[in-house]
Structure formats: C-alpha cells, structure tokens
Amino acid sequence: MTAPAAADVAVIGAGVIGAACAWRLAERGLKVLVVEQGRPAGGSTGKSAAGVRAQFTTLTNILLSRHSIEEYASMPESGYHPGGYLLLVPDTQWTAHQEAVKLQRQLGVPTEQLTPAQAQAHATFDPGGLGGCTYCGTDGYVDAHGLTMAYVARARQAGARFQLDTAVTGIRRAAGVWQLRTTAGAVEAPLLVNAGGAWAGEVGDLAGLTIPVRPARRMVFTTGPLSLPRPLPMIFDLGSGVWLRSEGERVILGRADPADVGWREGMDWTWLEPTLEAAMARFPWLAEATLDRRASWWGYYEVTPDHQAIVGRLPGADGWLNACGFSGHGVMQAAAVARVIAQEVMGEPPFIDVTPLNSDRFARVPAATADIQV
Incomplete structure (x- = not known):
C-alpha cells in the first residue's frame, strides 16, 4: 500500500482563494498540499468578470477588499486596471x-x-x-486567471505542492489529522482549508459537516x-x-x-x-x-444564505478552516483573506477582524446584513 501524502495543511481548491492561501501558508514554512479537481482558476475564478472594489457597506468587507486591491496593484501579473x-x-x-x-x-x-x-x-x-x-x-478589475497563476507560482516557489485533476472523494478526522481520500491516493494533514468555491458545501458533506454554500x-x-x-x-x-x-x-x-x-x-x-x-x-x-x-x-x-463569505475556523471541527462562500467577492478579497487564514493557522490575531464572517453567525438571530453583490 502507498503511504498517504503528508502535509501540515491540506488546501482543497486552487481558485484564486486556494492559491493565495497556499502561498501565504507556505511562506510561513508550513508543508502545504493543494488538491484541485481540475486546473487552477478552472472554476468560478476563471469565469469571473474579475471586478475589484472596496465600495462595501460593512467594515470587514471594506478592509478585505481595500487591502487586497493594494496587493494586486503591486503585482504586475494581476493585470490590475x-x-x-x-x-x-x-x-x-x-x-x-x-x-x-x-x-x-x-x-x-x-x-x-x-x-x-x-x-x-x-x-x-x-x-x-x-x-x-x-x-x-x-x-x-484584474486578470483573474493571471492573478491565480501568480499565486500558484509563488506558492510553489515557497514549497507548496499541487495535485491537479484530483477529486476528493472522502474526508474524515482520525488520530488528530484530516484524512482525505482522493482519486490520486490518500492525503493526511492536521489542518484543512476549505477553499472549494461553489463546491465548498459538497466538500463539507464529504466530512459530514454543514457548510451552507451552494x-x-x-x-x-x-x-x-x-x-x-x-x-x-x-x-x-x-x-x-x-x-x-x-x-x-x-x-x-x-x-x-x-x-x-x-x-x-x-x-x-x-x-x-x-x-x-x-x-x-x-x-x-x-x-x-x-x-x-x-x-x-x-x-x-x-x-451563502446571507451572501457573505465564510472565513475562519469551524466550531466543533478541530483543524478545519473555511475560506469560501464569497458570493461574487472572491477575486476582490482573496489577497487579504489568505493573510487572515495564515494568521489564524499560526495562532496570531488576524490583521482584519473576520468575526462577522465566522460560520457560527448562521446560528444567531438576526442574520448578518447582506452587502452589495456585484
């Protein structure tokens, strides 16, 4: 039997969110493995109109977009216009x-x-x-494909590995690690980042978790x-x-x-x-x-039900972090979200408070206020 591929963090999805997270995690010295069912930017990212704006109504969204746009402006590969x-x-x-x-x-x-x-x-x-x-x-707006491939290149340079054209078929938690069954073999990692985009809800289903993304x-x-x-x-x-x-x-x-x-x-x-x-x-x-x-x-x-992203650790699921459900804001906010995810993994206070985007908000009444969607 082939031994499972081991990593510190398994990232599911190589759209702009997953690729940016892989880079920010790998540059911290973590062993990162990205599992992608297709090719980088092959899902929602590559089909996006690629608009980027900081004209939001809530503090968290404004800051996530503002800091992301500033990063894109420093990246010639982003095609920021x-x-x-x-x-x-x-x-x-x-x-x-x-x-x-x-x-x-x-x-x-x-x-x-x-x-x-x-x-x-x-x-x-x-x-x-x-x-x-x-x-x-x-x-x-940016070149969403060019931006994603720039993050993939940076992640690889920092040591991250990418398993492309690889579907995840099962997920379970055992012995303190997430065990992924994939079409390319088994993967084990104590930490998992769900950056599955439109498929993020189904990623949760594989682990018996409810992630309200459709x-x-x-x-x-x-x-x-x-x-x-x-x-x-x-x-x-x-x-x-x-x-x-x-x-x-x-x-x-x-x-x-x-x-x-x-x-x-x-x-x-x-x-x-x-x-x-x-x-x-x-x-x-x-x-x-x-x-x-x-x-x-x-x-x-x-x-998501309130058209806001789900970012951060999932209560009751040790080592599971979400970076999904962006409802059209993924390209706008990927850069800042990746920094937040890396900080949460490292046990540092995030430079932007994403508490309003934590998944436990769906148990609160009233629900979080929706923001502009385009």
Whole structure:
C-alpha cells in the first residue's frame, strides 16, 4: 500500500482563494498540499468578470477588499486596471448609502459622492429614480486567471505542492489529522482549508459537516464592438441589479437571476431579454448594440444564505478552516483573506477582524446584513 501524502495543511481548491492561501501558508514554512479537481482558476475564478472594489457597506468587507486591491496593484501579473466603479443608487437607498461612503472614507477608500448629472462624466445613463451616485477610482478589475497563476507560482516557489485533476472523494478526522481520500491516493494533514468555491458545501458533506454554500449560475453577455466616447468603468445599477463595463471595444453586462441556483450548466439565453430590458431602461444607447453570443459566457457564484463569505475556523471541527462562500467577492478579497487564514493557522490575531464572517453567525438571530453583490 502507498503511504498517504503528508502535509501540515491540506488546501482543497486552487481558485484564486486556494492559491493565495497556499502561498501565504507556505511562506510561513508550513508543508502545504493543494488538491484541485481540475486546473487552477478552472472554476468560478476563471469565469469571473474579475471586478475589484472596496465600495462595501460593512467594515470587514471594506478592509478585505481595500487591502487586497493594494496587493494586486503591486503585482504586475494581476493585470490590475483601476478603471473605477460607479454605483447608481435609487432614492430609497441613498441615505443609507451615504453612511456607507462615510465608513469607506474613514477606512482609507477614496469614494466620491456624485449627483447623477456629475456622474455623466463617467457614463451616459438615464438618471430617473436615482438619489445619487458614488465612484471610486481605485476600484476596477484584474486578470483573474493571471492573478491565480501568480499565486500558484509563488506558492510553489515557497514549497507548496499541487495535485491537479484530483477529486476528493472522502474526508474524515482520525488520530488528530484530516484524512482525505482522493482519486490520486490518500492525503493526511492536521489542518484543512476549505477553499472549494461553489463546491465548498459538497466538500463539507464529504466530512459530514454543514457548510451552507451552494452554486448559483451567472451569465455574462458580451456586445459586438461599440463606438463609445470613453471606456466605461464598472457600473452597477443598484435598483435593477444590472452591471456593465467596457472590455476593449465591447461591453460586458449581466444581472443575477435569483432563481438560477444549483448545478445548471450552459448559457441561459432566456435570461437575455429580461437583462437587456432592465439594462436599456437605464442605458438607452444599448439599443444600438449587437450581441456576440460566442464571446458570452457563464459561471458559478458560490452563495451563502446571507451572501457573505465564510472565513475562519469551524466550531466543533478541530483543524478545519473555511475560506469560501464569497458570493461574487472572491477575486476582490482573496489577497487579504489568505493573510487572515495564515494568521489564524499560526495562532496570531488576524490583521482584519473576520468575526462577522465566522460560520457560527448562521446560528444567531438576526442574520448578518447582506452587502452589495456585484
């Protein structure tokens, strides 16, 4: 019989979260083994629209994103592009949104408050029903695949090993270690990091643990080439849920379908009409655009009941840490989350308090407040 592969920490998943965690753990001198069912960034990460923003409403999310963006800005491989995020806020949400802006500024995020008329300098849109707009020029997007591969390279250089195209088929705790059964053989490690993305709930199931993460399909529609007066920042219309931004000469856009949950595959072209209807109400110029079906794509969000991530140790499961359930925020927050996970493993106080993202919150009443999802 072949002896199990031994490590100090087994990381399940090599998306941007798992790859970043592997690097931060390995640089601490820990023996790290990453098990990935496919290839790095082959799941939700590679299908992401790759937006990064610090315009959140809660302290923890603001800090996780701000510190992550700062790290991406220092990494040429990340493809960080500070094209800005423009949020279009309805009248009914404007008062609360202004409080969020105050918090963002207190935490070092240079968010601007704009009238709808002032925001037209960034994009042309119908201002009907808006109470105001906010813009942050350090928000933008990254190359999610390039970023992940940079973390993989750094992790390997620090000594981490990657078992790719390897599925985990069983997990149990025995003799003080997590024993993983995989398609490439057994793995043993006293510590396990669940960075399984949309599959994180199923990773928990393998160990008999409840991790409330499920997949939700998302569509990204791509236009043909457009002649626009200027590139569009990432724009999110909080009222309709429509988002869009420039991608070269084209525009990519989407809108979450709350009913599209579970392991559904392929493009849902029936969702195109309601998405375009909502989009054209705010951006009438889209009526002149063509659609490039071949350049459009779909992927999975990993969502939790409150659409917030699950980060940190799992009560009642010794040596199990979660870094999952980001609900569209994984690329935005991977860098900072990896530092937090490494600090928790080493027994150090995390540089950002992630208590609001601990899994035991689901036993509390009321549930944690949801944040902006795009």
